[in-house]
Structures are given as C-alpha cells and as structure tokens.
Amino acid sequence: xxxxxxxxxxxxxxxxxxxxxxxxxxxxxxxxxxxxxxxxxxxxxxxxxxxxxxxxxxxxxxxxxxxxxxxxxxxxxxxxxxxxxxxxxxxxxxxxxxxxxxxxxxxxxxxxxxxxxxxxxxxxxxxxxxxxxxxxxxxxxxxxxxxxxxxxxxxxxxxxxxxxxxxxxxxxxxxxxxxxxxxxxxxxxxxxxxxxxxxxxxxxxxxxxxxxxxxxxxxxxxxxxxxxxxxxx
Numbered sequence: 001x002x003x004x005x006x007x008x009x010x011x012x013x014x015x016x017x018x019x020x021x022x023x024x025x026x027x028x029x030x031x032x033x034x035x036x037x038x039x040x041x042x043x044x045x046x047x048x049x050x051x052x053x054x055x056x057x058x059x060x061x062x063x064x065x066x067x068x069x070x071x072x073x074x075x076x077x078x079x080x081x082x083x084x085x086x087x088x089x090x091x092x093x094x095x096x097x098x099x100x101x102x103x104x105x106x107x108x109x110x111x112x113x114x115x116x117x118x119x120x121x122x123x124x125x126x127x128x129x130x131x132x133x134x135x136x137x138x139x140x141x142x143x144x145x146x147x148x149x150x151x152x153x154x155x156x157x158x159x160x161x162x163x164x165x166x167x168x169x170x171x172x173x174x175x176x177x178x179x180x181x182x183x184x185x186x187x188x189x190x191x192x193x194x195x196x197x198x199x200x201x202x203x204x205x206x207x208x209x210x211x212x213x214x215x216x217x218x219x220x221x222x223x224x225x226x227x228x229x230x231x232x233x
Contacts, residue, residue: 008082011075016190018072023187023212025065026179030219037226042156043143049155050145053130073116080109103181105189111182118175125162130155137161163227172224180217184210 032052035045052058129135130153141154162168187209191197197205 008079011079011082012193014071015075015079016193018068018075019186019190021068022065022072023183023190025068026216030216033223034219036156036159036223036231042154042160045156045159046141046143046152046154047145047150050143050150050152053153069119073112076108076112080112105185108182108185111178114178115175115182118171118178121171122175125168126158129158160227160231163224164232166228169224169228173221176217176220176224179220180213183213183216187212 032045032048035048036042038044130138135158137157138153138155139157140151141157142149142151144150163172188197188202188205191205192202
C-alpha cells in the first residue's frame with residue numbers, strides 16, 4: 001500500500017480523492033455563506049454557524065477537512081515537482097509553447113499558491129478568531145431557531161465587519177476567481193484520474209467543470225461584494 005501512494009499513479013489518486021472531497025466542502029461552504037445575503041440581520045447565517053459549530057459530526061469532520069487540504073497541497077506540490085523534473089528544459093509552465101492545453105492546466109501550481117495564500121488569510125480572519133482567540137464582535141446574541149429563543153455567537157457581526165474593508169473584498173474576489181480557474185482543470189482531471197472519463201465524458205466533464213468552477217468562484221465573489229455594497233450600516 002505504501003508503494004502505491006509513493007508511485008506516480010498513487011500520488012495522482014490521492015490528489016484526485018482529496019480534491020473531490022474539498023469540492024464537496026466548497027459546495028457546503030458556499031451554501032452556508034450565501035445566507036449572508038439574506039436581509040434578516042444575520043439571524044439565519046448565525047443559526048447555520050451555530051449548527052456547524054455545535055454539531056458533533058461537523059466537529060469530527062473539521063480535522064478530516066484539514067487533513068484533506070494538507071494531502072491535496074502536499075501531493076499537488078510533489079506532482080508538480082515531479083512533472084517539472086521530467087520535462088526538464090521542455091516544461092511549459094509559462095504556457096507559451098503549448099496551445100492545445102487550457103491555461104489553468106499549465107498554471108495549476110501558481111493557482112494553487114494563490115489559493116493557499118487566500119486560505120491562510122481566510123482561516124486567520126475567521127476560523128482562528130471563532131475557535132481560538134475570540135473577538136469582541138463575537139459577543140453572544142439571541143435568535144429564534146424553530147420557535148426557540150437561542151443564545152448563539154454572533155458570527156455574522158464578525159463577517160460583516162470584515163467585509164466592510166475594501167481591500168478584503170478585492171482580495172476575496174481575486175482569491176475566488178483564482179479558485180474558479182483552478183477548478184476548471186481540477187474538476188475533470190480528478191474524474192479522469194479515477195477512470196471515470198473517456199473521450200465522450202472528458203468533453204462533458206470539462207463543460208460541467210467549467211460551469212461548476214465559475215458558479216463557485218462568482219458565487220463567493222458576489223457574497224463578498226454584496227456584503228460590502230448592501231449590508232453595511
């Protein structure tokens with residue numbers, strides 16, 4: 001088993017499985033964050049954040065999610081280094097020599113670094129404050145959950161205040177668009193590595209992947225811009 005994961009095929013397999021796992025997380029994350037655009041003072045978002053923060057299953061999934069990011073970044077780096085070494089002077093990282101390959105496919109490492117930088121800032125601005133250091137904006141508030149008055153952490157106040165800063169919004173838009181470009185290649189590539197792609201499905205998965213990637217990237221961008229333009233007091 002260890003030999004499999006050290007082989008080229010094994011590395012690509014782990015890269016694909018972790019990528020699909022993270023794609024599932026992105027869908028859930030986007031769905032929860034879309035609640036930030038509801039005009040209810042953040043009550044629905046706070047209810048969702050409360051559920052995510054107190055549900056035992058979600059707590060179990062948090063370290064697994066962190067492991068998924070680690071595996072994806074690690075094996076992405078290893079595969080990139082391996083490919084560059086194999087190509088030698090013929091590598092096309094600049095994208096100038098190969099015209100029949102998508103730009104994102106030729107720049108996955110650069111896009112990966114961009115997303116990693118975005119992830120570090122995102123974790124620092126929200127997860128660290130919610131889980132470790134705390135923040136005055138996270139003072140508890142009372143909301144109605146299924147007819148029951150419930151005291152919850154005001155996660156909405158922290159998010160709303162963070163998106164009141166223009167540089168943060170610009171950073172999130174750029175990070176979201178970088179994520180979209182990364183996914184345009186990563187989506188179909190993951191299925192191809194797992195053997196769920198042939199000449200017919202490769203084209204279909206490419207189209208599905210592009211639609212999904214830009215839906216995710218634009219979705220996160222709209223949330224950031226919407227918070228900045230329409231939800232600041």
